[in-house]
Amino acid sequence: MRFLKVLFVLVLCGGLLFGGFLVYAHHAPIETAAPPAADTFDAATIARGAELAAMGNCNSCHTVEGGPALAGGRALETPFGTIHGSNITPDADTGIGRWSKAAFSRAMREGVDRDGNHLYPAFPYDHFTKLSDEDVDALYAYVMTRTPVRAPTPENDLVFPLGFRPLLAGWKLLFFRPGRFAPDNVARDETNHGAYLVEALAHCGACHTPRNTLGAEERSAHFAGGTSDGWIAPALDHKNPAPVPWTQESLARYLRSGFDRHHGAASGPMIEVARNLSRVPEQDVAAMARYVASVMGEPAPERAEKGRALVATLESGRTPVQTTGSSAPGGSAVPDPIYAGACGGCHDAERGAIDALPLSLATAARLESPQNLLHAVLEGVHPRNPKAAALMPSFDGALTDEQIARLADYVRTEIAGEPAWRDVAGTLAKIRKGAASGSGESTK
Template sequence: MLMWRPAIAPIERPRTFDAAQLQRGARVVEAGDCAVCHTRPGGQYMAGGLPLVTPFGTLYSTNITPDPQTGIGQWSLPAFERAMREGIARDGHFLYPAFPYVHYRRMSEGDIADAYAYLMSGPAVNSPAMQNRMNFPMNIRPLVSFWNLLFLHAKPLTPVAQQSEAWNRGRYLVEGPGHCAGCHSPLNLIGAEKSGESLAGGEVDGWEAPSLLGMARRANPWSTEQLVRYLRAEVVDGHGTAAGPMRPVSLSLARLPVSDAEAIAEYLLSLQTKAAITEIQPGAGSVETLDQTSGALLFASACAGCHAPAAPMREIDGRPALDRTSALQAPSARNFLKTVLEGVPATPGVPGPVMPPFAASLDNIQLAALASYLRQQARPDQPWAELSSTIEAIRQETK
């Protein structure tokens, strides 16, 4: 029984659901970021096919539409709940923990049932699973059973009586469906979150996911209003806007009631940095001496139209002063460099800031000069180290 689980009998797809349950289910699915992973760019909603690059190889997200052949159309509610809580598919095979069942198992029974109803009510899309490209030994799925023995111990969350209803709601969203620790925690050698270091900062898709501890007491602290707006994909004076892997998450949160973002903010801003935790910091390295004049000229030509103090876009679209964004205040240059190289793409039908990518128009020397100049404006006492090598590493990752 350790290396496999019995299949759960297939069923005919259920088609009749209560409208109120579907509405609740839509909210749960948004809170769980399901579409972020299960909808590839240009693909059909929830039909899978998005490549997920991990240190152990590349996984492709699966089809979770109610198609009976290639999706979950033959899954019963017990089969769906087993996948959410134990990481076991209907046919008994183990799911890789890139699917965050470690966190979803903390969800309530009602929320899981509502999510099931919502997914089953959607259009069925025939979209066969793509072949994963996992490295040995992680390409041997049954080995996931040993991973589960070590790390699959969480229980469904229960409210903390001493805390407010909003705080408990925020905790539930962060630690359950939102699975924030999946990105914002350091991982051990076999891809599990390091014990006792939840939310202390991590890495995902080449971006640094900052620590979510002590956010209210930093040198550049977050207020409740700032964090709520940031979580909802808005531009926030003093911190900028969500980019990279956080962008689609924030767009999902923007579709939820604002009370959910307020609850998450209340919970996160209550968290303190633990003395035993060393938050993720960049390694020490040499600081290059770069020509600030070149950086200033590049800013004037490429950035000032949106980000200079007198730029019209500062009023029209709320563009931030770059020296006050979290990316430029961060200890590492990585997120700033990734934002410049990749931009902030437009989302069809969704208002919000858009930034073009500069990967093709700025070479490495120019990008280093620009980063050095802007860091000097933001944190003159803490210049970024190893800029050139970081830029080269990011370029190689992109290839």
């Protein structure tokens, strides 16, 4: 009897708490608005909105590769299931055509859609909340003047019970800090501008900062490296593993062109980022590079020296092999034949006819896991312009998994001179499983 009473009280309390939570979680819908006429916005605002949208990588989630711009449908694999980028064209029924500026602004700043539903933090409102009013207005002007596309967004496929959106209120309570960007009064204006673009808009941390078990960026480990789409997003702080330390100049070049000769070509999810940044003003990218370089900080003298030595070897036209093993330059010992025949033709400075990065300079060979290297070998490195040839072809099919694993090991130990990775074959198998479940590259 007493037990039942206790249970009753507990259920009642639980119910009240839950009810209270729902009240807390509840946001009222915002009235629909008629789609704004094309001449609502001035051309300069739209133009800036286009640049901001490029820096914000809206298309990375909201545009299917080769599909209509911003019409949604792109599947995003997360540890919590599949989320689909929504249609943000001004289509009245399937897009955001009836969203007022207030509704748009609430979604950007608070992660709540027009109907009052909480949005999943795959949409980086934890960054966008820092945007200025002016920039949110410009983004609104831009998206509302795109070609409307009728395209219903596919249902998400999330692990139970995450399909229940009010739970997100709890997530927000724990991790979400709304508020505008606060400039660092000590830093220079350009650095502040860069910091604003990187933190509020480009949301670099969404990939380059590790996330906790509930999928929130770890504040204490800002830019300490994360993951994206099965790729490692390397650390952008002082632990950045690039063999030749980045500078503001090399970062700016890489971000804007997708290529730097001492760091190689953007690959994986970074390709689209660089493609987007090729469309924005040089000074914005320069500011972003300046900020990121300031977060990385000056390299330790020893690291800087190593980097200089690698560059000097490269410039001298010899193959810069930093090796403990058999593939010394000068050709006395024989390099691994698969490396020599499949990779060397492009990646060895002596034999290469095109600007492929000597793998001794490759960040992918210095990461804690072979993921990125394996992705590149399996999928190739795709062009900056979709009509151009691949910068690197896929070797999937040409090499067996066993050969790929051995090749990765060779590059890691003999060329990068780093201790062997553990379980390359296992990582490869995991990538293949991901590919089989649909998140992998097509043959395109």
